[in-house]
Amino acid sequence: MLEAGRVYCQTSKSFVNGLRELGHQWSTDNMMEDCLDKFSKKLSVILDAQGEVIETIQKSVRTKLQTFVKEDVRRFKDVRKEFERSSETLEGALARNAQAPRGKQHEVEEATNALVNARKAFRSGSLDYVLEINVIEAKKKADILLAMLSLMETQAQFFQQGHQSLSELDQYCQKLSEEHTQFVLNSAREKRDMEQRHAAIKKKDMSYDDSVLDFNSDAANGIAMEGYLYKRASNAFKTWSRRWFSIQKNQLVYQKKFKDQPTVVVEDLRLCTVKPSSENERRFCFEVVSPSKCCLLQADSDREQQAWISAVQNSIASAFQERREDTHSPRQRCSSVSMSSLGGGGGIGEQESEGCKALEEIQAIPGNKQCCDCGEPGPDWASINLGITLCIVCSGIHR
Ligand SMILES: [Zn+2]
Incomplete structure (x- = not known):
């Protein structure tokens, strides 16, 4: 029971930790974060109090049990030992009485007297023993009842305080419930709008090319141009792989996956030149030539090829422009x-x-x-x- 109490507290705590972690998932949403934060903090305070309650009860129950074992059970054991001893004595006396030979009057008398005394002692010992059994059972019951009574009292008090503490959130819960209703209504409306837009867009011709980004040297994220291109490997296999290319900080870079560190193709665009490439069998190819290497790239369409070539050219131009403005x-x-x-x-x-x-x-x-x-x-x-x-x-x- 004591161990289960400890486990109960620990498990409740990990439940609250779970709530808190769920709150961290919403670090950008005030309503969600606030709600989970408030709730988990409240519960955490209550659980700390519960931990204390259980700790106190455990201590008092343990003390009671220890006194019970140390004093009452020890006395009980002494009485039982006494009873067992008298039982053995009686058995010995019975055996000697049985063995006493018929003809020897003196031995017979002695054995009979010993048996009477042993029986007297045995009966007195068994009465003591029975009394002690009843006494210790009653004591056990009384002690445990008392412990349970104080347990119930403290638990009742604890839950009352917990209820009081949680009811401090009543107003907030009401407000939250209203916000929830509003949110459900809003998202239903948004969903309907989205579905209508979605259906309207789907009626249009879907075969158009992806839009091509125009070169923008003032882009807020510093990426002047980006998009997918095929890149021919510079090794002997000359395989083509699709990569996400971008022009940023006067560099041409690409990534295999979104979170990858970008691989730099051209370190300084001012040192390179770009031109369409018709040598390859593939269409829409262009070459970016720098002093150290030549990189063959392929766009998805004519339009995209043009967009990329002029983006690289514009980037070279604006890189020089920047230098001019910087240094004169x-x-x-x-x-x-x-x-x-x-x-x-x-x-x-x-x-x-x-x-x-x-x-x-x-x-x-x-x-x-x-x-x-x-x-x-x-x-x-x-x-x-x-x-x-x-x-x-x-x-x-x-x-
Ligand atoms: Zn010349």
């Missing part, structure tokens, strides 16, 4: 696409004078004085992804 360094000014004029012929008009300065600076770097391909002096075009200067004719070929 003329050196960063040369380009908005990877093949660009260095401020001379086909350059950016309004910054011509600063562009000329940039051109001089770049041509001053050893190796930049002549076109990288044909050797013509004074090249004023550059391939940023290859890091070379070119004359206008060769730049056309590169482009």
Whole structure:
């Protein structure tokens, strides 16, 4: 009973913990969190009190039982021992009396006297024993009754206090019940609206392409463009796998699963160029070329291919734009696409004078004085992804 009381308390506590955990599931919903928090706190206080009640009862019951065993049961055992001893004596006397030979008068008399005494002692001992049995049974009953009585009293008191404590939540429960009714009504209405919208949309043609996101360099989440693309493995198998690509922080990255850490394809888009690829047998392919590698990607449609190519181009352009705004360094000014004029012929008009300065600076770097391909002096075009200067004719070929 005592052990069961302990288990009862522990189990109740884990029940309240369950309620609390359920509340954590709703950390974004005030109504739910509030409700479970209030209820579990209340119950927890009540259970603590119950734990104390059970602890106190256990202590008093244990003390009573220990006194009972130490004093009453010990005395009872002494009496029983006395009774058993007299019983053995009687048996011995009976045996000796039976063995006394007929002819020996003296022995017969002695045995008869011993038997009378033993029988007297045995009867007196059995009466004592029976009395003690009755006394200890009554005492046991009285002690346990008293313990149960105090148990019932404390339990009654406890439940009364618990009821009082819980009824403090009455007003809240009423409010909550009203909120619940309102919620059920609202969600029924929402469900009906949703079903109507759903049916209306389903009547339309469902074969249209997925919408293509436009490049948005100011997106709040920092993701300028995202969507599914097939990517050809760079290993010997050249298998195609579908991955979720995005352009963020001037990088082209992809993920296999939503929570995966993104894999970076191009670390700095300013160093790369993008172009449609028709070499492959597959349609809608395009290549992202950076100094270190070339990545072949495939969109789902012509439209998506165009969207991705211009997104990468826009991203390159805005990356340069950002640098320009950040640093005002003329050196960063040369380009908005990877093949660009260095401020001379086909350059950016309004910054011509600063562009000329940039051109001089770049041509001053050893190796930049002549076109990288044909050797013509004074090249004023550059391939940023290859890091070379070119004359206008060769730049056309590169482009
Ligand atoms: Zn050239």
